[in-house]
Amino acid sequence: MNLIRLLLRTSSLHLSLAMLAGILSGGTAAGLIALINTTLNQNQPSKAILFWSFIALCILRLIANFISQILLIQVSQKAILNLRILLSRRILASPLKQLEKIGIHALLAVLVEDIQTISNTIIIIPFLCINIAIVIACLIYLGWLSRLIFLIGISFMFLGIFSYSLPTMKAMSFLKLAREQEDKLFKHFRAITQGTKELKLHRRRRQAFLSEDLHKTALSSRQHNVVGMSIFAAAASWGQILFFVAIGLLLFAIPAINKIHPTILSAYALTIIYLISPLEYIMSTMPNITRAVVALKKVESLGLSLTNSAHEIVDDTLFKSHKWKHLKLENITHSYYHEPEENSFVLGPINLKLHQGEIIFILGGNGSGKSTLAKLITGLYIPETGNIYLDANPINNENIEWYRQQFSVVFSDFYLFDRFLGFDNQNLDFQTQKYLAKLQLDHKVKVKNGVLSTTELSQGQRKRLALLTAYLEDRPIYMFDEWASDQDPVFKEIFYTQLLPELKNRGKTVLVISHDDQYFYLADRIVKLEYGQVKTEHLNIRKEQINVFE
Numbered sequence: 327m328n329l330i331r332l333l334l335r336t337s338s339l340h341l342s343l344a345m346l347a348g349i350l351s352g353g354t355a356a357g358l359i360a361l362i363n364t365t366l367n368q369n370q371p372s373k374a375i376l377f378w379s380f381i382a383l384c385i386l387r388l389i390a391n392f393i394s395q396i397l398l399i400q401v402s403q404k405a406i407l408n409l410r411i412l413l414s415r416r417i418l419a420s421p422l423k424q425l426e427k428i429g430i431h432a433l434l435a436v437l438v439e440d441i442q443t444i445s446n447t448i449i450i451i452p453f454l455c456i457n458i459a460i461v462i463a464c465l466i467y468l469g470w471l472s473r474l475i476f477l478i479g480i481s482f483m484f485l486g487i488f489s490y491s492l493p494t495m496k497a498m499s500f501l502k503l504a505r506e507q508e509d510k511l512f513k514h515f516r517a518i519t520q521g522t523k524e525l526k527l528h529r530r531r532r533q534a535f536l537s538e539d540l541h542k543t544a545l546s547s548r549q550h551n552v553v554g555m556s557i558f559a560a561a562a563s564w565g566q567i568l569f570f571v572a573i574g575l576l577l578f579a580i581p582a583i584n585k586i587h588p589t590i591l592s593a594y595a596l597t598i599i600y601l602i603s604p605l606e607y608i609m610s611t612m613p614n615i616t617r618a619v620v621a622l623k624k625v626e627s628l629g630l631s632l633t634n635s636a637h638e639i640v641d642d643t644l645f646k647s648h649k650w651k652h653l654k655l656e657n658i659t660h661s662y663y664h665e666p667e668e669n670s671f672v673l674g675p676i677n678l679k680l681h682q683g684e685i686i687f688i689l690g691g692n693g694s695g696k697s698t699l700a701k702l703i704t705g706l707y708i709p710e711t712g713n714i715y716l717d718a719n720p721i722n723n724e725n726i727e728w729y730r731q732q733f734s735v736v737f738s739d740f741y742l743f744d745r746f747l748g749f750d751n752q753n754l755d756f757q758t759q760k761y762l763a764k765l766q767l768d769h770k771v772k773v774k775n776g777v778l779s780t781t782e783l784s785q786g787q788r789k790r791l792a793l794l795t796a797y798l799e800d801r802p803i804y805m806f807d808e809w810a811s812d813q814d815p816v817f818k819e820i821f822y823t824q825l826l827p828e829l830k831n832r833g834k835t836v837l838v839i840s841h842d843d844q845y846f847y848l849a850d851r852i853v854k855l856e857y858g859q860v861k862t863e864h865l866n867i868r869k870e871q872i873n874v875f876e
């Protein structure tokens with residue numbers, strides 16, 4: 327089972343020791359029962375040896391139980407920690423296309439819901455193991471008492487397990503359906519947090535959203551959970567009654583068929599009654615275990631398997647001492663997955679050669695494929711066909727991680743971190759302060775130890791902060807996806823006529839996705855897209871005023 331593999335991966339040594347201690351603890355529990363039986367069945371006052379054995383077994387059980395629990399708690403907590411880190415790593419190591427296909431809401435459901443479910447189950451596994459050890463030890467004791475009754479008991483137990491597991495399989499299918507609703511619920515939660523303004527301003531939209539979307543999904547989730555959990559409850563009640571049927575058989579049916587000594591019968595009855603509590607615990611954990619199995623299956627179904635560790639391949643030997651001259655896209659294509667056949671968007675095949683130190687403008691109408699091309703050029707999307715070359719070197723799985731590190735990008739849907747992560751620059755604060763002044767943000771934002779005093783700014787100001795981060799990254803290729811669209815005319819002018827040429831003068835290659843036709847003359851090369859194809863490619867040697875939309 328994957329859950330056990332997950333624990334084993336965490337620390338097999340700790341787990342083995344904990345299991346040993348657990349078995350010892352279970353063994354002492356069975357030993358105590360045996361001792362109590364012997365003491366009860368002897369017709370004379372208790373001997374000192376029985377008394378001291380009882381004390382010794384109690385102490386042994388206390389110690390073994392404690393050690394086993396402590397070790398198992400450590401393993402389970404470490405497994406939870408590893409699970410959180412591993413899943414986050416897996417998500418970040420997965421191709422962007424795959425993550426976009428899964429969807430943000432489904433990823434959130436995995437990170438919040440599934441991790442919690444798996445963690446909750448991992449926490450109970452230590453106690454589950456100890457209870458299983460007690461059951462096994464008691465069964466061994468029962469087998470030692472009488473083989474015949476043990477065989478009857480074991481057959482009865484398997485019948486019980488079988489009749490318990492059949493309905494639980496049905497219950498699992500309902501829990502799976504409930505889990506599917508969780509993805510939808512997270513989509514609605516996203517709508518609540520990101521669409522608050524739109525929902526507040528439109529009462530009928532809000533009511534329709536609450537009753538038709540949110541309530542419907544939450545209700546469906548509840549119904550599947552209720553049915554699933556009810557089946558578990560029915561199966562558990564059936565399991566409980568089976569204990570008493572077993573005791574009934576033992577007391578009334580078996581002695582009628584076969585003569586059995588009353589001391590064995592009473593020992594059996596006592597042990598079975600003692601077994602009720604651990605068996606009930608085991609049964610009560612089944613819904614949790616089933617939920618965790620469903621959660622793990624969900625995680626795996628998204629292609630985020632937890633059994634292999636994710637690792638990045640960074641081959642930075644490539645081009646280390648070498649200044650590249652051109653970046654070539656050869657017949658690259660990309661298509662999106664969900665669009666209907668007749669409407670599907672395909673970018674490419676694109677053939678382009680971009681030179682080091684150029685300012686390249688990428689133009690085109692809405693939906694023409696500019697941002698898609700940006701993701702392909704920056705290595706975020708792997709081309710479905712064709713290749714990217716840096717000089718004569720093809721970009722492949724081995725060097726793509728390195729290749730991505732050559733780009734500083736501000737996407738139109740950028741994310742702003744409130745502290746500068748991954749910089750080991752000694753003068754970071756000084757440099758940031760300088761750029762804050764340059765971007766006219768020094769009156770609003772301060773920086774201390776790489777932490778920004780605020781990111782609660784206007785959209786245009788936030789974009790300037792994103793640009794600042796790109797400046798600090800100081801990478802060979804810059805990419806701006808409609809960066810200037812939120813800037814006021816004055817700063818727009820500064821961006822195009824001062825900041826871009828400055829970057830070029832520092833030897834940077836600058837790719838600019840833009841609709842600002844008054845600045846197209848600043849470009850060295852202009853690439854215009856239409857319906858996912860390069861419509862025109864224009865080399866602007868004379869820096870003339872051009873109108874490529876004509």
Ligand SMILES: Nc1ncnc2c1ncn2[C@@H]1O[C@H](COP(=O)(O)OP(=O)(O)OP(=O)(O)O)[C@@H](O)[C@H]1O
Binds near residue numbers: 662664671693698
């Ligand atoms: N994550 C996505 N999943 C599915 N389809 C997408 C996705 N992103 C974009 N598309 C589709 O790809 C096409 C091109 O989108 P893209 O964002 O590249 O256009 P664009 O030229 O940047 O547009 P705009 O100027 O509006 O930003 C569109 O038809 C869009 O529907």
